[in-house]
Amino acid sequence: MEIKVIRHSLSHILAYAVQELYPGVKFAIGPAIENGFYYDFELKKPLTPQDLPKIEKRMKELLKQNIEFKKKLISKAEAKKIFKGQPYKLELIKELKAGKATIYESGGFLDLCAGPHIKSTKEVPSDAFKLTRLAGAYWKGSEKNKMLTRIYGLAFNSKKELEEYLQREIEAEKRDHRILGQKLELFLFDADVGAGLPIWLPKGATIRHIIEDYLYRELSQQNYQWLYSPHIGNLELWKKSGHWNFYKENLYSPIKIDEQYYLLKPMNCPFHVKVYNSKIRSYRELPLYFTELGTVYRYEKSGVLHGLTRVRGFTQDDAHIICTPDQITQEITKLIKHGLQILKVFGFENFDIYLATRPEKYTGSLNDWQKAENSLKYALKELNLKYSIDPAGGVFYGPKIDIKIKDALGRPWQCTTIQFDFNLPERFQMSYIDQKGVKKKPHIIHRALLGSLERFIGVLLEHYAGALPFWLSPVQIWVLPIGKNHEAYAETVAQELKEKQLRVEIKDENETLSKKIREGEMQKIPYILVVGDKEIESKSVGVRERGKGNIGTMKVDDFINDCQIKNKGRIN
């Protein structure tokens, strides 16, 4: 039996149970949804979460009665008679376009419903569903209507599936970066500042800085050239680039300065093009790699904002590769390879790769698109990478490759994007002088490897459930003096660690050692060093490693050495 049908039938059984337990209830609607079902009721007395087990119990009893679902086609007049005490059903009957009404009878419960349904509750395992929560919901979703009580349930094909789902939910909740962000004091969303505009708290800013620093070194090694561009620019730039037309719904209202209009930048592209165009370029300079950690601002509806992974202002690890047409395949191959290398440094090993092809609305010639799509395919093949086609998923200005990171729970997150651009070189009249002294048009590839620092750090937190690798941990080490007279030694140890660029805090609050250790574990501190008389005597530290507990005593120098190796190698 199809799971959707089972879910939908369970919503009827839920309604049947509620009808029995809460006489006088009025029924609205009860569809199947993702992972389960719900039903909306108008009740004489409000329910509390404590009512759910009782309802669930009654549902299980009903399921075991092998109740049949009987479909009947009746006249509207007959339907009105049947549902005469049910105002919501009457309203639905009135709205029916068909001449007749379909009803389902299951035991003592009758519902106006088009189906389909199970034949009998025999088909539904009684241990594979669960009522989860109550919510308020307006009739027909409109604030003008009455608020009803909605009961949500989960339902699967087997008890095992249900349990796995619940387990994943618990895992996901533990990994929710919004909760971790608060608990670990990483970032702040403040209603007074504005929705979707994170402020990075000191520890979160440290993570961000480590990543920025890593990117700076890594990309500089690869001959990227860094730029900084302003956060506003004359609106004409984005009219010229086409974004004002194509992306207007994501742009903010312009700012007026001296009779001209400026836009909060939604992307860095026009600035990078301006840098390219600031002098005559020769083929000898190409490929050029311009890169910037550029903070851009794009409108998102408040309903879709979600922690760091969906915000209104974010910092792209943005780059534009400007090259000759001959260089394009090689550059794309290099980019994908380098991108995957970098993602692996952060501990990501599994990816879903998509090649997004020409959409309905596009610029550039069909021939250009064909060539571009082919070079993307060629690069993926060259690297032996599995990929799916995302048909017509490209951007108006060119096809692209998207790489979704798969986290520890197997959830995919859109991060890396590598995009062709036929649009900018044309609109901004970019050129270079080729070997023969002839003016030619270069190709542009946009790319973001991590995507945005905000989203990427959100994904990192979810992937590691907050227990970031040593090199990324904002606080790497706590030093806990056992008693008052060990504080001076703790200070000495901490100072030594600091001098070696390790991030360390002393916890000398007047609390029990075990409480401090527990707190350190909650804070996901990689190493907790306990120091007392024994450690002072032997110039050592008692080491507790995250996830392992006490791993014994180490000489301070040896401990520092191990930490430095981890930092340098960017390993956990």
Next chain:
Amino acid sequence: MEIKVIRHSLSHILAYAVQELYPGVKFAIGPAIENGFYYDFELKKPLTPQDLPKIEKRMKELLKQNIEFKKKLISKAEAKKIFKGQPYKLELIKELKAGKATIYESGGFLDLCAGPHIKSTKEVPSDAFKLTRLAGAYWKGSEKNKMLTRIYGLAFNSKKELEEYLQREIEAEKRDHRILGQKLELFLFDADVGAGLPIWLPKGATIRHIIEDYLYRELSQQNYQWLYSPHIGNLELWKKSGHWNFYKENLYSPIKIDEQYYLLKPMNCPFHVKVYNSKIRSYRELPLYFTELGTVYRYEKSGVLHGLTRVRGFTQDDAHIICTPDQITQEITKLIKHGLQILKVFGFENFDIYLATRPEKYTGSLNDWQKAENSLKYALKELNLKYSIDPAGGVFYGPKIDIKIKDALGRPWQCTTIQFDFNLPERFQMSYIDQKGVKKKPHIIHRALLGSLERFIGVLLEHYAGALPFWLSPVQIWVLPIGKNHEAYAETVAQELKEKQLRVEIKDENETLSKKIREGEMQKIPYILVVGDKEIESKSVGVRERGKGNIGTMKVDDFINDCQIKNKGRIN
């Protein structure tokens, strides 16, 4: 004789010479100005710069004739008769409020003028002035009037003073960071992007990154905590902070998002306050040092924009020190001391320090101001620093200390500012719990050490005339292979240097060695390494040091070692 009087009298002598050399000239006005004088003329034929030496020669001859300046008080009617062919003078006579007119007669030249003037040209040295340039100038400065020819001159008390001034001008022009920025490809201003909005080109971005990296390490060592805050925030924040009222003329027009208004941030303060207020704070946490490289946007009239030193968007090295009232003097002392230390790292040794006191409009009690001013004075005294009072120069929210850097030419540049704030703790209800468990209001100090990265880098360029210290140079080393067959070795040397984090470029263009060396000197490259057969054989490099020329041959390892010492020590 007062120099202003000499300058004014020279403008008459200029007019006298022009009257002789260009018959039919019509005279407008000729005042003394800073460093010299000008006179506006209507001429029958336009002048060219080639005319200036001739006029200057005639002026010198006139000066030697010991011409007397005779003042006469005459009736307006008489004046109109005297100046009957001079429409500008007639207009001025008409506008005279007094009943009579003052005229000055010097030799054959008569001018309508209130004086005062010299008694005789005997008093004026004939070698202490110089005509410098021609310009167009509207009569009475209005575009509606006729465009006149303005001749500018410099004038001093002695030939020596004039020459010194001219020398300083030449120096200043060589040091103009706007010119250097273009020549060295450091930054870009583009009319399409917008006035006052610099884009940092790769080499300029490198300088900026080195400074940011230095600040990050230095301040982290000093227990500063880093934050990142967004570039927009709800307008209500700045209404609450008082800036919307007090600084409105510097703020941009708000952006509308979902029925709310947002402001491009003019300062970072409210965000830092929000971070402080995000949890209950204890006296044990204080002082707290929050810092951010925050890019802020403030409106400036287009007329006052000037390269990097006066822009519309700039990145403050901003910090807020939040402390108990008891800690304030100590914190200010530490701040000043640390600030001067940092400025010295960049090579600045001379400063003008100002203590700016309570302005007319202010918040906070008189008693608070008194205490705050005293603690600033106390700190300056404690550090044995000379300072001047800037009476009523404080900000509405508190008194401040401003430190002006004096550059190599002795020109002062406003950079460091350390400001008390009575306003924010009050308006944002900031608090901490003191030793006794009582809620108290903390003090806030705003401070920017470099001021803004844009301005500071502008000042660095002017101070060093572009020849930045080794550790700040975007490109530190050029490697020049003498011939084709030395290119592989040049590549090896460059690679070795790169691996040691030195910033190196190979110049293997098909040009003469001497031309490349000249270009390297123009580009202010600290070291140019020349490599040929001899160097390959001995694994060495021929070293040319900026400003010194050839300093001999060095082993590659020794050269690397020297460079690393310079980088690490941040020395030139």
